[in-house]
Amino acid sequence: MEKGKSVVAELAASLSDIQVTPRRKPTSLLPATSFYSPRKKARPRKLVSLCTGVLGQHLEDIISDISEFTSLFPPHIKLAIMSIARRRRLLNDEVLVSLADSSWKILDISGSDVSDVGLTTVAHIFSNLWAIDISRCEKITAAAVSEIICHCPSLEILRCGGCPRSEFTARACVNLLKPKLNTLEEDSWEELEAVDIGSGAESLRWLVWPKIDDNSKEILAAECPRIIVNPQPSIFGHHGLKIPSEAFANIPLDHSIVEDIDPKTWAVCAAPRRMAAPPQPNAPPEIPIAERFRLAYVERDARLAPKRARRERQHRRRAERDYLMNDIDAKSIALASKYLRKS
Template sequence: MQKTIVAIARRRKLLDDGILNALLDDSWDTLDISGSDITDLGLTKAAQTCPNLLAVDVRKCKKITIVGVSALISQCHSLEILRCGGCPSSESTARRCLSILVPKLNAVEEESWENLENTDLVDGAQSLRWLVWPNIDPESKARLAVECPRIAVNPQPSPLSLRGVEVPLAACPDSILDESYVAGIDPETWATTVSDADRAGINTLPSASEQGQDLPQLSMAEKFRLAFVERDLRLAPKRAKNMRQRQRRAEKEWVTSSADAKSVVLAAKFRKSL
């Protein structure tokens, strides 16, 4: 439920730190905040709440800088897929983040190798394997290839696996991380354009006096509730059909497996023949 609300809020250009922080769950392993108003504070909170994140999309997030990405890398040690870039500010952030993506040796103060058993020798995005950055510049791509060749940049799905490892769907540039959360929901329930005037609090809709009637303002929670009600009504016939099929299947299995049921069927046939 929370993931679906976040996905719809992102599509309606309403996702910000407040909405995200209110819905975060520590069981999440993917996070798509692309094109949203999430800031470094919101991304840091998400990384702290969801330390098991495997794939994160921060493309076109104008308010996220190297500070937020650094918090993500430091908190989510299992992060394998990072999606970035997409707009001038995000492209600049991605270039700055190269320094925290490539591994680097930490300072070692122990006097013997035996004391290094529980010491991290390498810092950086140790688990990162896939970087989706469609407009990566040649210099950044060359640097990653030299300093961190284990990170595959913009992998393309193909019949042959990449380096012996199958490319995950979340690492494909054309995929959308949160697409599965809104599957089956009519896009018209969130298809709306939010202009800068709307974000500034200016009502661009015709006034009540111009339309001759009052325009009730629905809360965001009510809009989400109506979207789910519409979805349930649309899927109700399909659920009823599936229920009838399961019931007929159960009756058929009962008839074929139960001796009592077989005797009832044979008695009915015999009665009909008489």
């Protein structure tokens, strides 16, 4: 393990020295089917992507000690590692807290084991968070979403739903998204300038909730008309407003983070199936499982029968002795018979 740690440390040092200029992909206005369509890459993968892919393939071996290496990685590498961990179903509270960085603008924890504890912990450092995906998260409730809304003033995209528990959480968060005015008492308007007089998701613009119920949709349309629910791709945008690709449900939120990494990195192979041994012609027939349980019960009952009979005899003698000691007539008869026996 020490050798593995040194290799990871050397790899992290080499990654930190590489100056990476993120390649911004022009936002297309074509239909959504063209956003996530596979296409051949004309250029080879970057060296930093190849190194991250190698690290991601062996993520299970270092995931328990990931907190010891996070300080060596630059923020974009930590975000890529978190995306790979999510795809390999290794993302939980400990991994998220270890990798979280204040410079992140997107956070995709969809389908992970992250709970309220982990999300609330990192919410205080994500001051620049712009988009978050909590869909298919069974352990996240409205309490953690409230912390994200409170501590992330730049949040514009929220993705939720996808499973029964997440649908329930999304319905519980509808009231959190509505703007509210706080009741404050000050002597003059000048004193209110530095005080937060409003609450709610003030900067939220796009809500991706594929199976939103009609009641929640009507509430948001009436009280939060600024929030656009489930935007559809269009060459004209939405009322002239350009729709970001992160607001489309068919594109993973962290797709641009791992776009240059080999998909084999997060491919988890299933365990090889055992080959059943061929039946031998002279072997006795296999006993059904129900008959095995019945024979085991009969064997146990026969083994415990002597002990049970001995315990019953002890109880009978104890009952007879208690009767002779407590009943006056029985005691007199016993003493009389004892006297007659002596005489």
